[in-house]
Amino acid sequence: MKNVGVALLIAVLLAGGVAAAQPKYVVLSDIAWAPFEWVSEKGAYLGFDLDVMRAIAILEGFEIEIRDTPFDSIIPAIIAGRGDIGASGFTITDERALVVSFSEAYWNSNQAVVVRAGSGLDLEKIVSPGRILGAQRGTTGSFWIEDEWVPLGVTLVEYETYPEAILDLLAGRIDAVVQDVDPSKMAVLQYKGQIEIAAIVDTGEQFGFLVAKGDPKGILPKIESGVAELKRTGAWDLLIEAYFGPALGAIEAAWEKCIPILLVERDPLRYAQCLVAELKP
Numbered sequence: 001m002k003n004v005g006v007a008l009l010i011a012v013l014l015a016g017g018v019a020a021a022q023p024k025y026v027v028l029s030d031i032a033w034a035p036f037e038w039v040s041e042k043g044a045y046l047g048f049d050l051d052v053m054r055a056i057a058i059l060e061g062f063e064i065e066i067r068d069t070p071f072d073s074i075i076p077a078i079i080a081g082r083g084d085i086g087a088s089g090f091t092i093t094d095e096r097a098l099v100v101s102f103s104e105a106y107w108n109s110n111q112a113v114v115v116r117a118g119s120g121l122d123l124e125k126i127v128s129p130g131r132i133l134g135a136q137r138g139t140t141g142s143f144w145i146e147d148e149w150v151p152l153g154v155t156l157v158e159y160e161t162y163p164e165a166i167l168d169l170l171a172g173r174i175d176a177v178v179q180d181v182d183p184s185k186m187a188v189l190q191y192k193g194q195i196e197i198a199a200i201v202d203t204g205e206q207f208g209f210l211v212a213k214g215d216p217k218g219i220l221p222k223i224e225s226g227v228a229e230l231k232r233t234g235a236w237d238l239l240i241e242a243y244f245g246p247a248l249g250a251i252e253a254a255w256e257k258c259i260p261i262l263l264v265e266r267d268p269l270r271y272a273q274c275l276v277a278e279l280k281p
Contacts (some may be wrong), residue, residue: 056226129153
């Protein structure tokens with residue numbers, strides 16, 4: 001995929017040299033959280049957040065470099081100037097808003113409690129002394145367990161990524177994993193028959209893209225404008241249809257076939273249409 005990326009970049013440059021004159025922003029994302037962001041079997045970075053960022057860059061006239069970054073390191077890196085945009089399913093909170101600036105909310109979410117299939121665990125049994133719950137470090141799932149359930153006798157185990165937590169759940173080392181609903185649904189689809197969602201906790205969260213406090217580079221208006229254009233053309237809803245529901249392998253195959261439409265032809269709407277068409281039964 002690295003060679004493909006180089007070829008695509010050369011093609012863009014030869015198409016008029018436009019890319020060379022555009023500003024470039026570094027996008028930081030923890031790329032282990034399907035369907036928002038993950039690494040395909042061939043090593044490509046894909047997912048809803050990442051394709052939205054790519055599409056916005058095209059629509060708003062800038063270039064991006066996507067860097068895989070541990071979730072709890074993204075905000076410190078943005079503050080330190082080692083990145084420009086955080087795109088990794090960040091819940092907008094008052095605490096985070098003290099140190100970074102958020103875009104308008106682009107996604108609504110709650111927390112799901114994932115357990116082994118057939119465990120017989122419901123929320124009351126899960127939130128009881130002696131239970132061991134996993135969550136990714138620095139996430140609202142982790143904060144929720146720490147604030148609400150640890151005082152009730154639950155033990156929290158934190159992980160670098162959510163896939164690691166799911167693997168420990170499958171191995172029986174923890175009793176449940178708490179993470180956002182849509183990635184939980186994707187995990188259940190990926191491990192069909194092995195895990196299930198036991199409960200959904202209504203936390204009323206909203207995701208936003210984030211930049212340095214005060215937006216010194218003027219990036220947020222570009223993000224807002226780009227999102228509005230994706231919604232106006234229908235590309236936004238098509239990307240949702242493509243990423244939320246199909247299995248990972250099917251999405252990866254469709255992405256690989258359609259991505260040149262986005263990166264070379266630079267047409268977000270036709271790209272989103274291609275994804276949906278490829279994913280139809």
